[in-house]
Amino acid sequence: MYDVAIIGTGPAGLSAALNLKLHNKSILWLGSPALSRKVGLSEAIANYPGMETLSGADLNARFTAQIAAAGLEITDRLVTNILPDDSGFSLLGGNDFYQAKTVLLAIGSAGPKALEGEEALLGRGVSYCATCDGFLYKGKTIAILCTDPQYHHEVEYLAQLAGKAYLYTPYKEEVPEGAGLERLPFPIRAIRGEGRVESVLLGDGSDRAVDGVFLLRNSVAPATLLPGLELEGPHIRTARNLSTNIPGCFAAGDCTGRPYQVAKAVGEGNIAAHSILEYLGK
Amino acid sequence: MYDVAIIGTGPAGLSAALNLKLHNKSILWLGSPALSRKVGLSEAIANYPGMETLSGADLNARFTAQIAAAGLEITDRLVTNILPDDSGFSLLGGNDFYQAKTVLLAIGSAGPKALEGEEALLGRGVSYCATCDGFLYKGKTIAILCTDPQYHHEVEYLAQLAGKAYLYTPYKEEVPEGAGLERLPFPIRAIRGEGRVESVLLGDGSDRAVDGVFLLRNSVAPATLLPGLELEGPHIRTARNLSTNIPGCFAAGDCTGRPYQVAKAVGEGNIAAHSILEYLGK
Numbered sequence: 001m002y003d004v005a006i007i008g009t010g011p012a013g014l015s016a017a018l019n020l021k022l023h024n025k026s027i028l029w030l031g032s033p034a035l036s037r038k039v040g041l042s043e044a045i046a047n048y049p050g051m052e053t054l055s056g057a058d059l060n061a062r063f064t065a066q067i068a069a070a071g072l073e074i075t076d077r078l079v080t081n082i083l084p085d086d087s088g089f090s091l092l093g094g095n096d097f098y099q100a101k102t103v104l105l106a107i108g109s110a111g112p113k114a115l116e117g118e119e120a121l122l123g124r125g126v127s128y129c130a131t132c133d134g135f136l137y138k139g140k141t142i143a144i145l146c147t148d149p150q151y152h153h154e155v156e157y158l159a160q161l162a163g164k165a166y167l168y169t170p171y172k173e174e175v176p177e178g179a180g181l182e183r184l185p186f187p188i189r190a191i192r193g194e195g196r197v198e199s200v201l202l203g204d205g206s207d208r209a210v211d212g213v214f215l216l217r218n219s220v221a222p223a224t225l226l227p228g229l230e231l232e233g234p235h236i237r238t239a240r241n242l243s244t245n246i247p248g249c250f251a252a253g254d255c256t257g258r259p260y261q262v263a264k265a266v267g268e269g270n271i272a273a274h275s276i277l278e279y280l281g282k
Numbered sequence: 283m284y285d286v287a288i289i290g291t292g293p294a295g296l297s298a299a300l301n302l303k304l305h306n307k308s309i310l311w312l313g314s315p316a317l318s319r320k321v322g323l324s325e326a327i328a329n330y331p332g333m334e335t336l337s338g339a340d341l342n343a344r345f346t347a348q349i350a351a352a353g354l355e356i357t358d359r360l361v362t363n364i365l366p367d368d369s370g371f372s373l374l375g376g377n378d379f380y381q382a383k384t385v386l387l388a389i390g391s392a393g394p395k396a397l398e399g400e401e402a403l404l405g406r407g408v409s410y411c412a413t414c415d416g417f418l419y420k421g422k423t424i425a426i427l428c429t430d431p432q433y434h435h436e437v438e439y440l441a442q443l444a445g446k447a448y449l450y451t452p453y454k455e456e457v458p459e460g461a462g463l464e465r466l467p468f469p470i471r472a473i474r475g476e477g478r479v480e481s482v483l484l485g486d487g488s489d490r491a492v493d494g495v496f497l498l499r500n501s502v503a504p505a506t507l508l509p510g511l512e513l514e515g516p517h518i519r520t521a522r523n524l525s526t527n528i529p530g531c532f533a534a535g536d537c538t539g540r541p542y543q544v545a546k547a548v549g550e551g552n553i554a555a556h557s558i559l560e561y562l563g564k
Contacts, residue, residue, distance in 0.1 A: 011331055015545050018329040047300040049293055049548045050333060050344045052351070062332045069334070240522060240539075257522075259556040263297050266331045267549010274541040 001099045002028040004276055005091055007079050008106035008219065010036035011262045012253025014063055015269025016104050016276070017072050023277055028100055030093050033074045035060045037148055037218065038108065038254075039262065048262050059262070078218070080128045082226040084246055095132050102248045102276050105226070105236060106269060107219040109254040113234060114221035115145075116201075117191035125197025125212045128220060130154035133212070139163040140211040143200045145188050149173045151216035155181075158214055166200070166208055184208075222255065232257070242272040243279075250275055283381045284310040286558055287373055289361050290388035290501065292318035293544045294535025296345055297551025298386050298558070299354050305559055310382055312375050315356045317342045319430055319500065320390065320536075321544065330544050341544070360500070362410045364508040366528055377414050384530045384558050387508070387518060388551060389501040391536035395516060396503035397427075398483075399473035407479025407494045410502060412436035415494070421445040422493040425482045427470050431455045433498040437463075440496055448482070448490055466490075504537065514539070524554040525561075532557055 004020055006013045009031035020027050034040070042056030051059070067074070077093030088101040118126055127133035134157055141164040146155050152175065159165045159178040168184040169175055175183065186203035191213050193199065199207045222229050222236050230237040230245040235257040242250045252268035254260045286302055288295045291313035302309050316322070324338030333341070349356070359375030370383040400408055409415040416439055423446040428437050434457065441447045441460040450466040451457055457465065468485035473495050475481065481489045504511050504518050512519040512527040517539040524532050534550035536542045 015329070015331045018331065019543075022329055046352075047297070047304055047552070048332065049297045049300065049551070050330065050341055050348065050544075052348065059332055066332065066334065070328075238522070240520070259552060261301075261552050261556075262331075263548045263552035265549070266545045267547070267552065269331075270329070270541060270543050270545035270549065274543075 001087065001101065002026045003100065003280055004028070004102045004104060005030060005079075005089065005098060005100035006104045006106060007031065007082075007091075007225075008108060008253070008255075009033070009074055010039060010106060010108055010253055010265060011063070012265040012269035012272070013104070013106035014067065015266040016106065016252060016273040017269075018066070018070055019270055019273035020276065021070055021072055023273075025277070025280065027072070028075060028091075028098055029072060030075050030077050030079050030091070030098075032150060032218065033076055034150055035063055036108065037150070038260075045262060078128060078220070079225065080220050082249075084226075084248070088248060094129055102250065102279055103226075104269075104272055104276060105222065105244070105249065105251040105255055106253045106265075106272075107222070107225070107255045109260055114224050115188060115191055115215070117193070118215070118221070119224050121191050121193055121197050121213075122224065124195065125193060125210075126191060127212065127214050128217070130158050130214055130216065133214075134158050134161050137162050137212045141209065142166070142212045142214060143184070143188060143208060143210045144168070144214045144216060146175075146216040147171075148216070148218050149175075152176050154214075154216055166210065188213075241275040241278075242268055243275060248279060250279075283369065283383060284308045285382065285562055286310070286384045286386060287312060287361075287371065287380060287382035288386045288388060289313065289364075289373075289507075290390060290535065290537075291315070291356055292321060292388060292390055292535055292547060293345070294547040294551035294554075295386070295388035296349065297548040298388065298534060298555040299551075300348070300352055301552055301555035302558065303352055303354055305555075307559070307562065309354070310357060310373075310380055311354060312357050312359050312361050312373070312380075314432060314500065315358055316432055317345055318390065319432070320542075327544060360410060360502070361507065362502050363506075364531075366508075366530070370530060376411055384532070384561055385508075386551075386554055386558060387504065387526070387531065387533040387537055388535045388547075388554075389504070389507070389537045391542055396506050397470060397473055397497070399475070400497070400503070401506055403473050403475055403479050403495075404506065406477065407475060407492075408473060409494060409496050410499070412440050412496055412498065415496075416440050416443050419444050419494045423491065424448070424494045424496060425466070425470060425490060425492045426450070426496045426498060428457075428498040429453075430498070430500050431457075434458050436496075436498055448492065470495075523557040523560075524550055525557060530561060532561075
């Protein structure tokens with residue numbers, strides 16, 4: 001049982017982790033060791049106080065050095081489910097279960113919006129984890145939505161297993177190629193099926209019959225991640241101390257709203273960490 | 283008429299100034315060019331994301347370099363009064379009047395609490411400005427509360443003018459010496475007088491008869507600075523977007539509440555700047 005589980009390795013998660021570590025709390029920090037892709041892609045950050053104008057990649061490199069110096073560790077898991085229970089929270093990350101007294105959601109810009117049908121068909125053909133569920137689709141037909149090139153190895157793994165894999169990526173980078181892999185020309189708009197996945201609907205109104213859908217994203221939509229979490233438009237609703245409507249669950253950074261900026265995110269991570277310390281002290 | 287007046291040159295004020303400058307707003311930035319004394323006195327700051335552990339003096343030096351690089355200018359005035367009017371705000375800084383469409387209060391840890399009698403006797407013997415009012419006390423007896431060694435030149439100026447000057451400082455640094463200057467052994471607790479200053483009450487219950495009281499502080503208590511401003515305990519009450527109860531007036535940093543931390547302050551400065559941009563756009 002950890003004192004706190006921090007979900008997300010962007011500036012908000014880092015700021016919180018630094019503070020909670022200084023206070024000797026036991027921290028489970030879940031997310032990508034590559035840190036924030038959004039920060040990493042920034043050409044120039046000119047408004048971070050104390051720092052000369054620098055690229056997002058350089059800033060991420062400094063964050064990485066600071067994480068090592070502080071003795072912080074990142075556990076490379078995509079958290080797909082969080083359940084409040086009597087003693088705190090249970091979290092599902094990849095195939096592993098974790099427990100923590102408090103949770104900080106620092107999952108980035110509101111996380112993705114859930115696709116139509118995603119929640120209803122989750123576990124019924126919709127999966128977030130190639131390693132966990134890929135083997136179920138050996139020789140079958142699947143659709144893959146991949147939002148970050150860091151998951152290309154999972155795309156390759158799935159393409160080898162499946163008989164046929166449709167792939168959609170929202171970015172321009174090169175994607176894996178393979179015999180059974182076909183790139184979709186339009187985004188996946190909805191997942192359809194009665195009780196189980198049967199097809200995906202594309203942006204042009206056409207559909208593709210599939211047995212399963214893999215959503216390889218950096219985070220899961222907040223409402224799917226933690227059912228009952230109150231939103232405000234696409235953002236997590238937070239009080240001034242960054243508590244959410246769920247006791248013991250806090251949020252910080254882009255997921256709480258604009259401005260989507262490094263300074264704002266580190267500020268909120270700092271506030272949330274101190275609110276968590278106060279909550280743990282009760 | 284400036285787009286925005288930023289009061290305070292600590293991390294919150296700097297973060298806001300950087301953002302508003304990037305958006306080409308006209309900025310009046312009022313405060314000490316020496317930046318935050320509180321930051322400057324920090325031995326080690328270990329939880330500012332992206333920055334190796336460093337002293338507060340080093341961080342202030344980086345801020346100073348960044349201010350120059352960004353082409354930002356600080357106007358060295360203590361703002362003592364802000365009045366909302368039809369087109370925005372009128373501000374009194376030293377002997378000068380300024381006007382701005384919006385105001386950001388980034389005045390540090392809640393500012394000082396007003397002394398008992400301070401508000402009632404302001405302009406009736408209570409003054410914040412040696413240069414402005416010192417000549418009124420030539421040959422007379424005054425009390426001086428000085429909270430920052432940067433005002434020692436004002437203490438010296440007042441001591442030369444006055445017949446007798448009682449001085450209290452809450453810090454350990456050396457203070458000016460002079461013929462008529464007597465250091466008070468206890469803090470000033472209250473300012474007394476019927477319609478005009480007559481005496482100061484000290485922490486030990488004794489009093490000293492005086493004609494005037496000079497309060498040389500880095501900021502003025504929020505309620506004195508901007509009458510009608512809603513507080514929450516010693517802090518300025520702010521909404522999630524850092525607006526105050528007074529339209530066009532925003533607040534950021536220590537003055538809005540704990541944690542008193544650089545990361546929190548820069549985060550709030552960033553949010554407040556974007557809220558100001560939105561307000562100006564209306």
